[in-house]
Amino acid sequence: MARITLDHLAHAYGPAPKGPQDYALKEIDHVWEQGGAYALLGPSGCGKTTLLNIISGLVRPSRGRILFDDRDVTDLPTEARNIAQVFQFPVVYDTMTVRENLAFPLKNRHVPADRTAARAEEIARLLDLTRVLDRKARNLTADMKQKISLGRGLVRSDVAAILFDEPLTVIDPHLKWQLRSTLKEIHRLLDITMIYVTHDQTEALTFADKVVVMHDGAVVQTGTPEELFERPAHTFVGHFIGSPGMNVLPCRVDGATAYLDNEAIKLLRAYPALRQGQRIELGIRPEFVQLQPKGFGFPARVRRIDDIGRARIARVEMAGRAMSASVPDNVSVTGDEAALFFDTRHVHIYADGHLMAGEPVRRPAS
Amino acid sequence: MKVVNNRAWFLVLPVFAIVAFSAILPIMTVVNYSVQDTFGNNQFFWNGVGWFQDLLDPSKELGGRFFDALWRNLLFSAIILAIEVPLGIAVALAMPREGWKVAACLVLMALPLLIPWNVVGTIWQIFARGDIGLLGWTVNRLGIDFNYTGHTLDAWITIIVMDVWHWTSLVALLCYAGLKSIPDAYYQAARIDGASRWAVFRTIQLPKMRRVLLIAVLLRFMDSFMIYTEPFVLTGGGPGNATTFVSIDLVKLALGQFDLGKAAAMSIVYNLIILVVCWIFYTVMTNADADRERVEA
Numbered sequence: 001m002a003r004i005t006l007d008h009l010a011h012a013y014g015p016a017p018k019g020p021q022d023y024a025l026k027e028i029d030h031v032w033e034q035g036g037a038y039a040l041l042g043p044s045g046c047g048k049t050t051l052l053n054i055i056s057g058l059v060r061p062s063r064g065r066i067l068f069d070d071r072d073v074t075d076l077p078t079e080a081r082n083i084a085q086v087f088q089f090p091v092v093y094d095t096m097t098v099r100e101n102l103a104f105p106l107k108n109r110h111v112p113a114d115r116t117a118a119r120a121e122e123i124a125r126l127l128d129l130t131r132v133l134d135r136k137a138r139n140l141t142a143d144m145k146q147k148i149s150l151g152r153g154l155v156r157s158d159v160a161a162i163l164f165d166e167p168l169t170v171i172d173p174h175l176k177w178q179l180r181s182t183l184k185e186i187h188r189l190l191d192i193t194m195i196y197v198t199h200d201q202t203e204a205l206t207f208a209d210k211v212v213v214m215h216d217g218a219v220v221q222t223g224t225p226e227e228l229f230e231r232p233a234h235t236f237v238g239h240f241i242g243s244p245g246m247n248v249l250p251c252r253v254d255g256a257t258a259y260l261d262n263e264a265i266k267l268l269r270a271y272p273a274l275r276q277g278q279r280i281e282l283g284i285r286p287e288f289v290q291l292q293p294k295g296f297g298f299p300a301r302v303r304r305i306d307d308i309g310r311a312r313i314a315r316v317e318m319a320g321r322a323m324s325a326s327v328p329d330n331v332s333v334t335g336d337e338a339a340l341f342f343d344t345r346h347v348h349i350y351a352d353g354h355l356m357a358g359e360p361v362r363r364p365a366s
Numbered sequence: 367m368k369v370v371n372n373r374a375w376f377l378v379l380p381v382f383a384i385v386a387f388s389a390i391l392p393i394m395t396v397v398n399y400s401v402q403d404t405f406g407n408n409q410f411f412w413n414g415v416g417w418f419q420d421l422l423d424p425s426k427e428l429g430g431r432f433f434d435a436l437w438r439n440l441l442f443s444a445i446i447l448a449i450e451v452p453l454g455i456a457v458a459l460a461m462p463r464e465g466w467k468v469a470a471c472l473v474l475m476a477l478p479l480l481i482p483w484n485v486v487g488t489i490w491q492i493f494a495r496g497d498i499g500l501l502g503w504t505v506n507r508l509g510i511d512f513n514y515t516g517h518t519l520d521a522w523i524t525i526i527v528m529d530v531w532h533w534t535s536l537v538a539l540l541c542y543a544g545l546k547s548i549p550d551a552y553y554q555a556a557r558i559d560g561a562s563r564w565a566v567f568r569t570i571q572l573p574k575m576r577r578v579l580l581i582a583v584l585l586r587f588m589d590s591f592m593i594y595t596e597p598f599v600l601t602g603g604g605p606g607n608a609t610t611f612v613s614i615d616l617v618k619l620a621l622g623q624f625d626l627g628k629a630a631a632m633s634i635v636y637n638l639i640i641l642v643v644c645w646i647f648y649t650v651m652t653n654a655d656a657d658r659e660r661v662e663a
Contacts (some may be wrong), residue, residue, distance in 0.1 A: 058554050087551035093569045104569075108560035152559055278424040 002082070003066040003191065004032040004055060006277045007063035017192035025050045026218040032161070032195060037187050039208030040197045040273045043240070047199045047217040052163050055195065070158055078321045080301040081290050082160040084153020085102055090145030092137035098124070099133045103150045109156070111214070116155075121256040124278050126186065143175045143260065147182070154190070161193035168203060178244050180207060201241050203326060214288065229285070230339035233355045238348075244313060247289065251282040253349055256361045265300045265342055269358030278351040280299050284314055286324035295337035300325075384631075399630035404436040415629035416476075428628055435615040450577065450586055459571070461542055473564045475535035487599025490528040494600075510621065514601065518608040521601050525609055528556025528596060533589070537582045544578035545571060564641065570654065577654065584647045591640065612636055 011025040020026055025047040040048045053059040055066065057078035065074045073081050091243060092206055093101050101119040111119075124130045126149045137148055146167055155164050164183075168176045184207065198204050204211050205225040213221045213228065213236070221233040232238035238246030241301075252259045256270040262281065274280060291302070291314045300318040305327060312327035318340055325340055337351050349356045369552055402410045410492065420428040431572040433461040461471050478486075494514050514524040548570060556566045594613040597603065603618070605611035610618075620629030 053554075056554075056558065058557070078554070078557040083558060085554065085558050087555060089549060089551055091549075091551050092574045093556040095569060104561070105559040108562065108565065149555065152555075 002193070003034045003042075004161060005067040006030045006032075006051075006097055007065040007067060007285045009051075009054065009061050009066060011047075011059065011061045011063075013052060023062075023217055023346065025054070025061075025089065026216075028219050030212070030219065030222070032191055032193055035191045036193055037184070037209045038193075038195045039204035040195060040214060041201060041204040041211050041240070042214035043200070045351070047222050048214050049165055051214070052165055055161070056085045057081050057176055069103070072278060082156065082158045083163060083166065084156065084159050084161075085151045085163040086146060088154065088166045088169045090142055090149055090170065092140075092148050093231075094136075096137055096138070097134050098129055098137050098148055101148050102129075102139045102155055105156055107154050113204045119155050119157070120338055120345075123155050126154070126189070127151050127182065132350040135262045140194060142170045143172070143179050144177065146171065150183075150186075154186070154192075159192060161195060164194065164196040164198075166198050167196075168200075170179075176203075183207065201243070204239070213240065215240075217351055230346065231355065232283065235281060235283060235353045236348050238299075239333055242285055243308075243347045244286055244324045246283050246285045248350070249282045249318075249323060251280075252281055258347070258349065260298075265298075265347065266344060267349070267358070270361050270362065271356055272351075272356045273359075274351055274356065279355075281350045283348040283350055283355075284342060284346055286326050288343040289323070290341040290343075291316065291323040291327045291333060292339045292341050292354070293331065293333055294337045294339055294361050299340040300338050300340045302333060302336045302338050314338075377389045396630045396633060398586050399626045400634055403627050404624075407514075413627060417627050418635070421628070421635060427480055428429060428632075431607070431615060432612070432632055433610045435610055436639075438609070439591055439593075439611045442593070445526055446533070446590050447586055448581060449530050450534045450537050451527070451583060453534050454582065455541050455575070455579075456466070457534065457538035458541035459567075461538070463546075466520060472539070475539055478532050480533055483595035484599050486528065486532050487596040490524060490531075490596075494524045513528055516605055521605060521609050522618070525597050525600060528600065529590065529593070537586065540582045541575055544575035548574045577651070580647070580651055580654070584644075587643065588640065589617070591643075618621050 003187060006028055008027055009025070010023055010027045012023045014022055014098060028051070040051065042048050050059060054061045057073070057076060059144075060212050061074065064352075065072055067073065077253075085105060097102065099120055102123055103116045106116040106119060121130070121133070124133050127150065129144070129147055129151065132144065137145065140148070145222060150162070150167075153159055158171060168179060171179055180203065183194070184195075186192075191220060192278060196204070200205075206226075209224065211225060211228055212219055213234075215234070215236045221237045223231075227242050228237055232241065235246070235248045249260055251265075253267075253271050253274055256267045258265045258267055265282070277330075290297075292361065293298075298318055300316040303315040303317060303322075305314045306314055314325045314327050316323055316325055316338065350356070401413055401415070403413045403416075404410055417428070420426045421432050423429040424433045457475075460470050481489075484516060490539055493499045494502045494512075495515055496506045502514070511517075514520040514521050552574075553566065553572050561569065592613055593611055594617070595609060597609050598614055598617075601609045603614045612632075613636075616629055616632055619625050621634060
């Protein structure tokens with residue numbers, strides 16, 4: 001049980017990193033609270049697996065420290081840290097039964113045989129593996145094998161955190177859901193810090209209390225799923241989370257008004273701090289842009305309407321820019337002429353990709 | 367009604383002709399010889415299964431020399447397997463995993479495999495000589511009376527060392543391929559589980575190498591069981607009959623003494639032994655595969 005602190009951590013695989021471009025993992029400061037369920041979300045190659053391997057001790061960081069509670073473990077080898085890791089492809093020891101697999105980490109640590117056996121059975125019960133305890137591990141399905149990998153982490157009662165490296169990649173879709181709920185269930189029961197690496201936003205958002213979004217070796221935002229959805233701190237987060245992603249439209253901002261070509265959108269906050277030369281963009285999620293019949297908002301041209309099951313999404317063009325909008329149930333549009341209604345509470349302004357806070361609008365004295 | 371056209375079978379004819387000329391006819395000739403006795407002037411007499419009875423009866427002259435050669439052969443195979451397989455695994459484990467050293471190692475290891483058998487025999491024939499051979503001379507200077515043409519044990523040691531020198535790299539290369547196919551995650555998981563070096567070998571590396579090891583054992587067994595050229599060049603089967611293996615004896619019998627009937631019977635039995643061993647290995651391997659497939663399903 002531990003709080004894991006990343007203190008000015010950075011990592012480069014090459015021997016002599018010159019600039020930020022050489023770092024697979026740019027400097028990161030982060031605290032994983034004891035008992036939290038975290039997801040590390042980002043596209044392939046963003047550095048999330050590197051970060052995970054640094055925490056588990058498989059990779060030694062080039063710079064910075066890593067603390068478990070207040071103990072510096074930067075130089076400790078993996079086996080000396082109380083970490084368990086579940087890998088993308090299930091790792092089981094082929095020649096052993098499930099029971100022997102579960103007992104293996106304890107046997108290696110010279111735990112007395114009776115304690116080991118009892119603990120293995122307890123974990124098997126927890127993971128619903130009791131039925132197959134005496135079967136050879138290699139004869140089981142991928143989801144069972146992943147449970148065994150997880151179980152080998154859980155048997156160690158001193159385990160501080162469990163790291164998951166895209167553990168559902170090779171699991172059948174209909175079992176993914178089930179395994180994920182098992183993970184959540186175990187998290188609730190055992191109060192263990194869990195860090196779950198994935199590039200799948202659904203997995204991240206349903207598993208984690210807190211999601212850490214990584215992009216290009218850096219953390220771009222840490223927050224609850226709601227925060228990531230409602231206030232993406234970076235246009236990347238807006239794009240990456242949500243389906244379809246946030247509309248990001250180049251614009252010009254003057255005080256509390258944004259201009260998309262000639263269409264003026266009133267904003268709730270003013271942005272006097274924007275500088276010349278910055279790339280200014282307006283971000284709004286499709287959920288907060290509604291398609292309306294012509295004349296009820298900014299004029300737009302409908303390209304097509306996709307039914308994605310729980311909602312209808314219109315692909316439209318407004319002021320020469322492609323974007324997505326939601327189609328309310330009661331709205332039907334004929335022809336390709338339509339209008340867009342922006343929910344201004346959910347309009348964000350980004351400068352060079354980063355969310356701008358803005359200032360409250362000063363109402364003219366009247 | 368379904369129209370059946372059997373003319374497609376004609377397409378098999380060329381294959382049949384090739385196989386007939388390259389395999390069936392020669393084998394039938396051997397079978398023909400094995401049931402007859404020959405005298406000069408190409409006179410053949412029917413002998414039935416007489417040669418086979420002689421061959422399989424150790425108390426007869428023919429059976430005696432066959433079983434002597436067979437046991438020698440099996441002992442030789444057992445010894446070189448017992449040395450080459452563990453040594454090959456050890457070499458594979460010690461080989462570098464990345465960088466230019468991999469290529470260097472692979473080339474060096476492949477070298478002995480590329481040398482023709484009779485050249486290997488000649489190299490060791492000279493290398494192990496007491497008067498001009500570096501190895502033989504050095505060993506003799508150390509005060510050990512080493513003479514592979516005179517002493518049975520020395521001849522065996524030389525042949526075994528020669529075979530180990532020639533073929534261990536094959537086992538090592540196969541094992542190396544097996545080791546390379548193990549994903550890193552296994553090693554990482556083992557570290558997290560606190561496994562010792564020995565436990566990693568026992569629980570991960572050895573099981574994952576099982577299939578290539580089986581192939582290595584099969585190849586090395588077959589090769590050592592039919593070994594001919596190297597001992598023929600090195601010792602000529604001597605001293606006495608000490609290193610006369612089945613193939614050497616067979617050639618002596620067939621081409622030296624020109625006892626075609628006896629030699630034909632011996633070569634058929636020799637062939638059957640190899641077939642049986644192949645079948646056993648094949649069964650073991652396909653069973654292992656079936657086991658694996660059941661897992662996938």
